[in-house]
Amino acid sequence: MGKDYYKILGIVKGAADEDIKKAYRKQALKWHPDKNKAANAEEKFKEIAEAYEVLSDPKKREIYDQYGEEGLKGGPSSGPDDQGSNFTSYTFHGDPHATFATFFGGANPFEMFFGRKANGRGPGGDDEDMDVDGNDPFGSFTSFNLNGFPRDRHVGLGGQQRRKQDPAVHHELRVSLEEVFHGCTKRMKISRKRMNPDGRTMRTEDKILTIEIKRGWKEGTKITFPREGDESPNTIPADIVFVIKDKPHMHFRREGSDIVYPVKVSLRQVRWVFAWRIVVGRLFKVIVRGNTANRKWFNVE
Known part of the structure; x- marks a missing residue:
């Protein structure tokens, strides 16, 4: 017998997409190895991620509903007429922690909402582990995005304030009088830190930001790229702001809109x-x- 993905998530076969998301959120929080110390927590956590990956994908779910796990994976029980041989073989090779991080927007929900570290210990000492079976841990929030993540994050159950955005990072963008006279395109390369899909580690990546310099832009004009700064688990990335600065010219200078x-x-x-x-x-x-x-x-x- 293959795995019963519906049973793993605790839902019925005809469950709606929103029910699948809610079920994954509940089960993933319950069995996350950082919160659940049971010996089989890691394996259960992986099964939950696999079930969600299949049932949240319409094509995979259709194949699974018709032929079961073996049909989905191209096994010998694909169907009476071997119709399953037309399907691409599927095997879950994903990282359940990456699935978890992607679902929750790359953040650690335990730390964000309860003011605790991943091991369940807050800044004040030992805390009781969260019980997600009896009550929805996010039950105090009334508005959710499509993936079940709360829109309103003013205060968590542990009294933690909403994430604050880092101060904007300003860079001078020097332009010549000829460039401002005609207009031009500037491409600026920035390096910033990004969260990896596991929601824990970070990487440094480069990105090219394209700026269309309009004719007549004055010195001091600001061009803002929202949230392109460094990522971190507890803050919102800073805005990157470029400020127009005139390059010195051999003969001319600019005063407002005048060339002198x-x-x-x-x-x-x-x-x-x-x-x-x-x-x-x-x-x-x-x-x-x-x-x-x-x-x-x-x-x-």
């Missing part, structure tokens, strides 16, 4: 009419009249 080109002229030039040619993407011609005062501004449309 300082010109030094001799006393001789000031006394006569002369023309000054300026090239900024296209040619401009400035006529300077005689006896022009010092620091006189000329506007070029």
Whole structure:
């Protein structure tokens, strides 16, 4: 006889998807090896993950309902007409801890909701283990996402406050006047820490962030990438913020939306009419009249 995945999760064969998620949440919390010290907890935890993986996948569930575990895995009892031979052989090679972490959003629910470490001991000493059979451990929350994880995380049963977001990380993004004049695309590589699927260990990964610089953006313009900072179990990743900063130019400087080109002229030039040619993407011609005062501004449309 093959495994009865419905029995493992404690549900009936025609259970709805939402019932499967609720059942997995309850059974996984009950048999998680960090909370359940029974000798068979690890094996039960793996069976629960396998059952959830099959029953939460419509194709795998359809095959399982028709042919059972052996049909799902391409065994000899696939069906009277050997119809199961058309199915891809399935074997559970997954990490039940990764399934658990993915379901709960990568966080440790024991620590988040009860203010306890994974071994059931809180900061104040010995605590009683949570009983998930009699009462739903998340029963005090009224709103759930599709995977059964609570939306409202203001305060857990242990009085723990909601996770706080790390302060934003700011980086200067230096742009030339030519880039701001025409507009351009910048690709910035960042390195950040990410949680692994097991919800315990971390890795460092690189990511390319693409920034479309719009024409005329002023110095000080901020471009924000929400939650692209380092991950950690107890905090929300920081926002990454790039701040536009003008690169120095050999001839020009920018003041607000104006391009300023300082010109030094001799006393001789000031006394006569002369023309000054300026090239900024296209040619401009400035006529300077005689006896022009010092620091006189000329506007070029």
